[in-house]
Amino acid sequence: MKSPTLNQSIMDTLLLQCHHLTQFNQILSQSIVTGFIKDTYAASRILNFSTTQSSIVNLNNYSRKIFDHVENYSNAFIYNTMMRSYLQTNRPKETVFLYKLMSDNKKSVYPDTYTYPLLIQACIARANILEGKEIHDHVVKMGFDSDVYVRNTLINMYAVCGVMIDARKVFDESPVRDSVSWNSILAGYVQMGDVEEAKLVFDKMPDKNIIASNSMIVLFGRCGCVIEAYRLFVNMKEKDIVSWTAMISCYEQRGMYQEALVMFLEMNRKGIGIDEVVVISVLSACAGSAVLETGGSIHGLVVKTGTSCYVNIHNALIHMYSMCADIAAAEQLFDSSSHIDIISWNSMISGYSKCGSLKNAREVFDKMPVKDVVSWSALISGHSQAGMFDETIALFQEMMLYGQIKPDETILVSVISACTRLAALEQGTWVHAYIKKNGLEVNSILGTTLIDMYMKLGCVESAKEVFYKMDKKGVSSWNALILGLAMNGEVEKSLEMFSEMKRCGVVPNEITFVAVLGGCRHMGLVDKGRHHFDSMINTHKIEPNIKHYGCMVDLLGRAGLLKEAEELIDSMPMAPDVATWGALLGACKKHGANEMGERVGLKLIKLQPDHDGFHVLLSNIYASKGSWEDMAEIRGTMTEKRVVKIPGCSIIEANGIVHEFVAGDTGHPQIHEIEEMLDMITERVKMIGYAPDTNEVCFDIDDEEKETTLFRHSEKLAIAFGLMVTNPPTPIRIMKNLRICNDCHTLAKLVSKAFDREIVVRDRHVFHHFRQGSCSCMEYW
DNA sequence: TGCCCCTAGC
Numbered sequence: 001m002k003s004p005t006l007n008q009s010i011m012d013t014l015l016l017q018c019h020h021l022t023q024f025n026q027i028l029s030q031s032i033v034t035g036f037i038k039d040t041y042a043a044s045r046i047l048n049f050s051t052t053q054s055s056i057v058n059l060n061n062y063s064r065k066i067f068d069h070v071e072n073y074s075n076a077f078i079y080n081t082m083m084r085s086y087l088q089t090n091r092p093k094e095t096v097f098l099y100k101l102m103s104d105n106k107k108s109v110y111p112d113t114y115t116y117p118l119l120i121q122a123c124i125a126r127a128n129i130l131e132g133k134e135i136h137d138h139v140v141k142m143g144f145d146s147d148v149y150v151r152n153t154l155i156n157m158y159a160v161c162g163v164m165i166d167a168r169k170v171f172d173e174s175p176v177r178d179s180v181s182w183n184s185i186l187a188g189y190v191q192m193g194d195v196e197e198a199k200l201v202f203d204k205m206p207d208k209n210i211i212a213s214n215s216m217i218v219l220f221g222r223c224g225c226v227i228e229a230y231r232l233f234v235n236m237k238e239k240d241i242v243s244w245t246a247m248i249s250c251y252e253q254r255g256m257y258q259e260a261l262v263m264f265l266e267m268n269r270k271g272i273g274i275d276e277v278v279v280i281s282v283l284s285a286c287a288g289s290a291v292l293e294t295g296g297s298i299h300g301l302v303v304k305t306g307t308s309c310y311v312n313i314h315n316a317l318i319h320m321y322s323m324c325a326d327i328a329a330a331e332q333l334f335d336s337s338s339h340i341d342i343i344s345w346n347s348m349i350s351g352y353s354k355c356g357s358l359k360n361a362r363e364v365f366d367k368m369p370v371k372d373v374v375s376w377s378a379l380i381s382g383h384s385q386a387g388m389f390d391e392t393i394a395l396f397q398e399m400m401l402y403g404q405i406k407p408d409e410t411i412l413v414s415v416i417s418a419c420t421r422l423a424a425l426e427q428g429t430w431v432h433a434y435i436k437k438n439g440l441e442v443n444s445i446l447g448t449t450l451i452d453m454y455m456k457l458g459c460v461e462s463a464k465e466v467f468y469k470m471d472k473k474g475v476s477s478w479n480a481l482i483l484g485l486a487m488n489g490e491v492e493k494s495l496e497m498f499s500e501m502k503r504c505g506v507v508p509n510e511i512t513f514v515a516v517l518g519g520c521r522h523m524g525l526v527d528k529g530r531h532h533f534d535s536m537i538n539t540h541k542i543e544p545n546i547k548h549y550g551c552m553v554d555l556l557g558r559a560g561l562l563k564e565a566e567e568l569i570d571s572m573p574m575a576p577d578v579a580t581w582g583a584l585l586g587a588c589k590k591h592g593a594n595e596m597g598e599r600v601g602l603k604l605i606k607l608q609p610d611h612d613g614f615h616v617l618l619s620n621i622y623a624s625k626g627s628w629e630d631m632a633e634i635r636g637t638m639t640e641k642r643v644v645k646i647p648g649c650s651i652i653e654a655n656g657i658v659h660e661f662v663a664g665d666t667g668h669p670q671i672h673e674i675e676e677m678l679d680m681i682t683e684r685v686k687m688i689g690y691a692p693d694t695n696e697v698c699f700d701i702d703d704e705e706k707e708t709t710l711f712r713h714s715e716k717l718a719i720a721f722g723l724m725v726t727n728p729p730t731p732i733r734i735m736k737n738l739r740i741c742n743d744c745h746t747l748a749k750l751v752s753k754a755f756d757r758e759i760v761v762r763d764r765h766v767f768h769h770f771r772q773g774s775c776s777c778m779e780y781w
Numbered sequence: 782t783g784c785c786c787c788t789a790g791c
Contacts, residue, residue: 044783080784117785152786159787183787190788211788218789242789249790277790284791312791319791343791 006036008045015049024049024057028066038071044081051085059089076102076112083118087125095122096131113144117153129161152180159188164197183211190219214242221250241272249281257289264298274301276310283316287323295320296329315343322351346374353382358391377410384414392418393427406438413449420453423735423762426656428453432466442466444474451477455484458733458760458767479511486519488767489776494519495528510542517551521558522766523778529555546572550580557587562596578608585617589624597621605637612638612645649737650714650761654725661717670721677720678711685750693743715744715761719751722759731758739763749773 014027028046031037037046046066050057063085070078079102086094099119102109111119116139123132136154144150151174158167171177171185182205189198202208202216213236220229233239233247244267251260264282268274279302286295299317302308308317314337321330330351334344345368352361365371365379376399384392396415399405407415412431419428432450435442442450447470454463467473467481478501485494498516501508508516513536520529533552536542549572556565565584569576581604588597601618608614615638622631638645648663661668668674682690692710715736722732740748740763752759753773761768769776 041783048784077783084784112784114783114785121786147785149785154786156786178786180787185787187787209787214788240788245789252790275790280790316791 037069040078092122092125113147120153155184217246245278252285257285260285283320287320292324319347322347349378381414389418448477451480483515491519491523521555554583648714650718652718661714664712684754
């Protein structure tokens with residue numbers, strides 16, 4: 001019986017004015033006392049209120065109370081309302097439970113066409129496709145499968161679960177299809193990234209509504225079809241904020257930040273308005289392009305429109321300022337946050353790293369209450385980019401020891417590059433083993449980083465293995481392989497891979513040609529070098545850059561074609577740099593072209609007065625022709641200008657520790673043993689024909705002293721140490737900062753034979769693999 | 782009496 005004091009319209013008014021829990025409780029108790037709640041209409045109003053006004057009422061505490069009071073079950077209505085309440089408050093399990101309750105209730109209430117869409121949504125929320133299929137069977141049995149709402153929800157369910165065959169079946173067999181049916185099936189293909197099928201569906205659509213068009217723009221954006229996205233966008237009869245946002249984020253994701261910003265400005269001019277989504281997208285574009293000005297004015301706009309209170313926008317602003325290297329603005333926002341989100345903490349780490357303030361980055365990191373993989377990644381890659389390779393590896397080890405975080409691709413790439421730079425092969429191999437053991441995906445970037453590491457540390461076979469196992473090889477992967485093979489003396493194989501690359505349809509870029517020409521240079525392949533240089537310009541339409549010219553000058557110069565090399569320098573469209581002249585100077589030294597050498601050397605010293613190498617080369621040219629006075633003058637200039645000859649330095653990794661030797665070094669703790677070993681080496685190699693090549697030491701000193709200086713070359717110390725602390729068949733791997741000298745080269749060849757050990761020396765330019773008395777460089781370096 | 786389906790960002 002209805003109370004005279006409470007009816008539907010009074011209740012509606014009361015609920016409209018209800019802003020506090022106490023008021024709600026009054027309405028509820030009045031409904032219960034008067035018995036008004038027994039009516040489904042009243043109960044559903046109260047239920048809906050408690051679902052939508054979660055800030056006032058916690059539905060969990062009330063739903064069953066309200067539901068259990070209902071007596072009038074004339075149809076499924078109250079069940080549907082209840083199911084929707086559960087669904088909207090993220091309790092899909094209870095939605096399904098209620099359906100089961102309804103099916104075996106004794107009041108003979110049956111599900112209707114409204115029940116199934118709710119129920120199917122509950123299955124989607126539970127990601128339970130098996131349950132969904134069961135419901136689909138019920139739908140057919142109950143005869144609701146002709147209802148367009150039910151069918152559309154089924155299409156949607158199959159589509160979001162990725163079962164496009166079933167989605168398509170429901171779609172194709174539908175007696176009636178409305179725009180939602182088309183949109184739902186299209187959404188499935190969009191989600192799968194199936195551009196071809198999506199295009200077919202979209203083309204067939206009778207009316208290309210705004211939702212479908214927006215989805216297509218999103219899909220084109222994700223697949224990188226920017227032009228198609230734009231074509232669709234401009235042809236749309238009407239556009240909404242979603243269309244604009246989709247187009248902007250399409251540009252943003254392809255790195256076309258300028259276009260994204262222009263589009264945002266146009267959108268503003270047209271008075272479309274802004275929301276949280278578009279602001280975040282355009283702030284990402286500002287962050288990506290480091291356009292601080294635009295970022296700042298968007299910040300102003302955000303404050304004006306009051307959207308700055310969203311935590312996501314706050315995060316995006318901090319990220320934008322960090323990436324634009326305006327660390328002060330980022331700090332200000334960060335410090336003013338009432339609650340700091342982990343994304344903002346991470347942005348601050350990246351921001352400090354970007355500014356090179358690694359100390360601050362570490363401080364922020366240490367203060368963080370909870371760290372995720374992004375935090376570690378920002379810190380580790382920050383150190384790697386700052387060239388702090390020891391710290392990069394130490395942080396990685398710290399992270400692994402901590403144990404909670406699985407490294408992501410950025411971290412792995414940073415650590416592997418650090419290993420490459422430090423020649424820490426053991427550590428690098430460990431990281432690779434970790435990747436394999438954990439089945440992590442080796443994508444193009446990670447694979448290329450691994451190839452680069454193995455190649456630069458002289459492990460050609462391991463590099464090749466990585467290359468062949470890669471599913472997607474980018475042009476950089478091929479470049480790393482081609483460059484690496486050439487570096488390791490396998491120039492023929494390198495050029496073969498270059499042909500193979502072209503055969504696979506991969507378009508070479510300018511870096512590829514640096515590698516190819518570099519390979520020709522290492523082996524003195526003048527004709528091949530000329531051929532590739534020409535084909536780069538004429539076939540591949542790549543303008544040679546200064547590096548390509550440098551390679552060619554070096555190649556021609558080394559082959560003794562000094563005049564042609566100098567002519568090439570004269571023909572360069574850009575000003576030759578020190579490396580180009582340096583290559584010619586080196587060639588002059590090699591071929592005893594003292595006149596040209598003197599000319600080029602003096603030019604170089606003018607160009608870069610503080611470079612040690614040119615002074616040394618020039619003084620060596622004077623020394624070799626016996627012009628001791630000129631040489632003394634150069635040495636004098638060097639002292640005057642405080643040009644110091646960079647000492648030769650070799651590093652060798654043994655049992656996980658990197659040992660460094662400098663020429664003339666006496667500081668190593670095991671120096672006495674090393675010297676004894678050196679004596680033994682000398683005796684053994686002298687027996688098979690070694691004679692010290694004292695020409696290498698171009699100081700004006702006597703022969704005996706020359707020999708001693710020669711024996712203090714860093715690579716000799718490293719070889720001796722390597723023989724002491726490693727066992728065959730492990731190769732002795734050494735990295736040298738300068739080029740290996742003639743004498744050390746001869747000695748290494750003989751040691752590899754006399755001691756039956758492989759020695760791998762990476763000098764400033766190439767690898768030398770010494771095996772059984774010969775070297776992979778074929779005497780050409 | 783009423784209620785049910787499809788679109789965008791980090």
